[in-house]
Amino acid sequence: MNKALATGIFIISTIIGVGVFLYPLILPATLEFANPLQGDFQQSQAMTMVLLTLTIGVLLLEMQGQETSAKTIAAMGLLIASTSVLRFIEVAIPGPGGFSPIFIPIIIAGYVFGARFGFLMGSLTMLVSALLTGGVGPWLPYQMFAVGWVGLTAGLLPQVENTFGQITMLAVFAFIWGLLYGLIMNLYYWPFLSGGMAETGQIMDGFRASMASYGAFYLTTSFVWDLTRAIGNLVLMIALGLPAVRALQRFRDKFQFQVVTP
Amino acid sequence: MKLTFNTLAWVIWLSSAAILTLLMRNPLYLIILLLVARLVQNACGGEQASLKISLWQLSAVIMLFSIFFNLLLVHVGQTVLFRLPRNLWLVGGPITLEAIVYGAISALILITLLAVFMAFNNIVPTSDLIAIIPRALTNLGVVILIAVSYVPETLNQLQRVREAQALRGHRIRGLRDWQPIIIPLLVGGLERSMNLAETMVARGYGATGGQPLAARIRGIMLAGLVLIFAGWMVSYNNSLIGWLLVLSGGGFLLLAYYEQGRKIKRTRYTFVRWQIQDWLLVVISLLPLLLIFLPFPAVHGGSITYSPYPLAAVPQFDPLIGLAIALLAAPALLVELK
Numbered sequence: 001m002n003k004a005l006a007t008g009i010f011i012i013s014t015i016i017g018v019g020v021f022l023y024p025l026i027l028p029a030t031l032e033f034a035n036p037l038q039g040d041f042q043q044s045q046a047m048t049m050v051l052l053t054l055t056i057g058v059l060l061l062e063m064q065g066q067e068t069s070a071k072t073i074a075a076m077g078l079l080i081a082s083t084s085v086l087r088f089i090e091v092a093i094p095g096p097g098g099f100s101p102i103f104i105p106i107i108i109a110g111y112v113f114g115a116r117f118g119f120l121m122g123s124l125t126m127l128v129s130a131l132l133t134g135g136v137g138p139w140l141p142y143q144m145f146a147v148g149w150v151g152l153t154a155g156l157l158p159q160v161e162n163t164f165g166q167i168t169m170l171a172v173f174a175f176i177w178g179l180l181y182g183l184i185m186n187l188y189y190w191p192f193l194s195g196g197m198a199e200t201g202q203i204m205d206g207f208r209a210s211m212a213s214y215g216a217f218y219l220t221t222s223f224v225w226d227l228t229r230a231i232g233n234l235v236l237m238i239a240l241g242l243p244a245v246r247a248l249q250r251f252r253d254k255f256q257f258q259v260v261t262p
Numbered sequence: 263m264k265l266t267f268n269t270l271a272w273v274i275w276l277s278s279a280a281i282l283t284l285l286m287r288n289p290l291y292l293i294i295l296l297l298v299a300r301l302v303q304n305a306c307g308g309e310q311a312s313l314k315i316s317l318w319q320l321s322a323v324i325m326l327f328s329i330f331f332n333l334l335l336v337h338v339g340q341t342v343l344f345r346l347p348r349n350l351w352l353v354g355g356p357i358t359l360e361a362i363v364y365g366a367i368s369a370l371i372l373i374t375l376l377a378v379f380m381a382f383n384n385i386v387p388t389s390d391l392i393a394i395i396p397r398a399l400t401n402l403g404v405v406i407l408i409a410v411s412y413v414p415e416t417l418n419q420l421q422r423v424r425e426a427q428a429l430r431g432h433r434i435r436g437l438r439d440w441q442p443i444i445i446p447l448l449v450g451g452l453e454r455s456m457n458l459a460e461t462m463v464a465r466g467y468g469a470t471g472g473q474p475l476a477a478r479i480r481g482i483m484l485a486g487l488v489l490i491f492a493g494w495m496v497s498y499n500n501s502l503i504g505w506l507l508v509l510s511g512g513g514f515l516l517l518a519y520y521e522q523g524r525k526i527k528r529t530r531y532t533f534v535r536w537q538i539q540d541w542l543l544v545v546i547s548l549l550p551l552l553l554i555f556l557p558f559p560a561v562h563g564g565s566i567t568y569s570p571y572p573l574a575a576v577p578q579f580d581p582l583i584g585l586a587i588a589l590l591a592a593p594a595l596l597v598e599l600k
Contacts, residue, residue: 005480012487016494046284047497047508054490054512058483061522064401065475070467073401074459077408078451081416084409088417105448124402128409131388137379138280189372213335216352221327239437243445251452 009062016055017145020048021184024191025210045191052141059148060123063116071255076117079109080125087129097228098182102129103150104236105244107174110154112248118151142188150177163242170245171237178230182222190214265600267306267593269390271540271547272382278547279378279590283371285554288568288577291587292370298591299377305594307384317377324376325369332365333357340573363570393534397523404467408458416451423447479518486514505555543593550586 023044086101106125110118123144130136130143157173160166279295286292300317334346334353339360348354392410395403423446432442489511497504554563561582568577 002475002477002480005477005484006475008484009480009487012484012491016487016491019494044497046281047494047504049284050281050508050512051490051494054508054515055487057515057519058487060402061398061518062475062480062483064399065479065522068401069459070462071456071459073405074408074455074462075452077405078412078416078455078458080405080409081412082448082451084413085416085420088413120402120405124405124409128406128413131391131406131410132413134383136383136391138375212352216335217331235437240441240444243441244448247445247449247452251449251456254456 006062009058013055013059013062016051017149020052020055021142021145021187023048024187025214026207049138049141052145056123056141056144059119063120069255072113072117075113075251075255076121076124079105079121080128083121083125084129084132087125088132096232098178098222098225099228099232101232101236102147103174103177103181103229103233104240106147106151107154107170107177107237108241108244108248110151111157111170112245112252113155115152115155118153118155119148120151122147122149122151139185139188142185146181146185150181153177166245167238167242170241171234174233174237174241175230178233179226182226182229183218186218186222187214190217265539265597267543268534268536268540269386269394270536271543272386273394274544275547275590275593276378276382278551280375282550282554282587283374283378286566287367287371288566288579289367289370290577290579291566291584292367292374294584294587295590296370296374296377298588298594299374299381301591301594303377303381303384305597307381308387317373317380320376321369321373324372325366328369328372329362329365332368333361336361336364338571360570360572360574363574367568367570393530396519397526397528398519400526400528412451412454415454416447419450420447423450475522479521482514482518482521486511486518489514502555539593539596542596546589546592549589550583553583553586 083102083105086105090100090102102125106118106122109121113121126140126143126147130140154173157169160169279299283292283295286295334357337355337358339356339358341359342356343359343362345356346354388410392403392406395406420443423443427442432439434440434443489507491511493504493507493509493511495504496507553561554566557563562578562580563583565578565580565583
C-alpha cells in the first residue's frame with residue numbers, strides 16, 4: 001500500500017514537473033480552449049510557479065520520509081557544502097559562458113549513492129547556494145527541480161565495471177545534461193518573451209510554431225552558452241571523475257557497514 | 263530599535279507580490295509594484311547587495327533583450343513601423359509598435375519579479391530562513407544546517423589543501439592538476455561527515471526525528487497532488503475553480519506537513535513572537551489578491567490585464583487596485599514612522 005502510494009506521488013509529481021517545463025511549448029494548443037483576453041495566459045504563468053513550488057514540497061517530504069541514517073544525512077550535508085563552495089567560487093569568479101563546476105559532484109553522488117540521494121543533493125545544493133549567495137529568486141523552484149533531475153537520472157545509470165566504459169558513460173551523460181539543463185531552464189522565462197502568442201493569433205500556428213520560435217530563441221541566445229557548460233562538464237568529468245567516483249564508492253561501503261547484534 | 267517583522271509574514275508578502283506580478287500585465291500596476299519593492303528594500307533591508315550588478319543595469323539588459331526579440335518575432339499590430347522581407351525565416355514581416363510595447367511589458371514583469379525577490383533577499387537573513395524550515399522536514403533541515411555551517415570550514419579546508427600541496431611543489435597548470443586538491447577536499451569532507459554522524463548518534467540523533475512516512479500521510483499528499491493537477495487542467499476553462507482546486511490541494515499538503523511534523527519534537531533557543539505588525543503585513547499582502555479574485559462590484563478586476571494588440575492604447579486604471587498594491591509598501595512606512 002505504502003509503496004503504491006509512493007509510486008503514485010512520484011508519477012504525478014513527474015507529470016506536473018515535466019508539464020510545467022513544457023507548457024510554454026504546448027501553450028498554444030491549450031489556450032485554444034481558454035480566453036486570452038481574460039488573462040488566462042497570465043494566470044497560467046502564476047499557477048505554474050505555485051504548482052512547481054508545491055510539488056517540490058511534496059517530493060522533499062516524500063524523499064526524506066524514507067529511512068535515512070545519520071551517516072547519510074551528515075555525508076549529504078558535507079557534500080552539499082563542498083558543492084556550494086564550488087558555486088560560491090563560480091559566483092565570485094565566473095567561468096567562460098555557462099560553465100559551472102557544480103554538475104560533476106551531483107552526477108557522481110547520484111551515480112554512487114543512488115537516485116534518491118542524487119535528487120536531494122541536486123535540489124538542496126541549489127537551495128543552499130541560493131541562501132548563501134542571496135540568489136533566492138523566481139527561478140529557484142525550477143533550478144531545484146532541474147538539478148534534482150540531474151542527480152536522479154545519474155542514479156539510474158547502470159553500474160559499469162570497466163573503467164573506460166564508466167568514465168565514457170559519465171562524461172557523455174555530463175555533456176548531455178550540460179546542454180539539456182539550459183534548454184529546459186530557458187523555458188521558465190520563455191513565455192515572457194514568446195511574443196504574446198495567445199493574444200496575437202499566432203497561437204493558431206500551434207506546437208510547430210512554438211518549437212520554431214523557441215528553437216530560434218535558443219540558438220541565438222543560449223546554445224553557445226550551454227555548449228560551454230556541456231564541454232566544461234565533459235572535460236571536468238574526464239579529468240576528475242574517476243578518482244572522485246572511487247573515493248565516494250569507498251565511503252559508500254563505509255556508510256553501509258553496520259554491526260548487527262543478535 | 264528598528265521595527266522588524268516575522269519571517270513567515272515576509273514569506274507571505276513575497277508570495278503575494280510574486281503572484282501579483284505574474285498575474286498582471288497592466289504596466290501602470292506593475293510600475294507601482296516595482297516602486298513598492300524598491301521602497302520596502304530601502305527602508306527594511308540591510309546593507310548587503312544581493313547581486314553584483316545593480317537592478318537598473320540588469321533591467322536595461324532585460325528590457326533591450328525582450329523588446330528586440332518581440333519586435334522581430336511577432337508581426338501583429340496595426341501601427342507598422344517598417345517591414346522586413348517576407349522570405350526571412352521567422353523575422354520577416356511587419357515590425358509593429360504594438361510588438362515593442364508588448365516586449366516592454368514582458369520585461370517589466372521580469373524586472374518587477376526580480377525587484378520583489380531582491381527586496382526579500384535583502385531583508386530576511388539566511389539564519390531566519392533556515393529557522394522556518396517546517397518540522398516535518400527535520401532530516402532535510404539538518405542537512406541544510408550542516409551544509410550552511412560547513413561551507414566556511416570547507417573553504418578553509420580548500421585553502422589548507424592548496425597550501426599543503428604548494429609546499430610539496432605542486433603547481434596548477436592544467437585541469438588534471440586540480441586532482442590533488444579536489445580529491446583530498448572531497449575525502450576530507452567525507453571523513454568529517456563520518457565523525458559528525460557518530461557524534462550525532464552519540465547525542466541521540468534519530469531517537470525522535472526521521473520518522474518514516476505513514477501510508478495515511480502519503481495518501482493525503484497524493485490527494486493534494488491530484489487536486490493540484492486537476493486545478494491546473496481545469497484553470498484553462500475556468501480559472502476561479504482551477505485556483506480553488508489548487509488551493510485546496512495546497513491545504514492537503516499543509517495538512518500532510520502538519521501531521522508529519524506533530525511526531526517530531528523541536529526546541530528553540532529563542533522564540534520569535536508573532537506581533538500585531540505581522541498580522542498587518544499578512545492582511546495588506548492578501549488584500550490585492552482578494553480584490554482581484556473576488557467579484558467586488560466596485561472593483562474592475564479585468565484592468566490587471568492589458569494587451570497592446572491590435573492597436574496600442576492607454577491601459578485602464580482602477581484606483582482601488584492601485585491603492586491595494588501601493589499598500590504593500592506599508593512595512594516601509596511603518597519602519598520609517600517608528
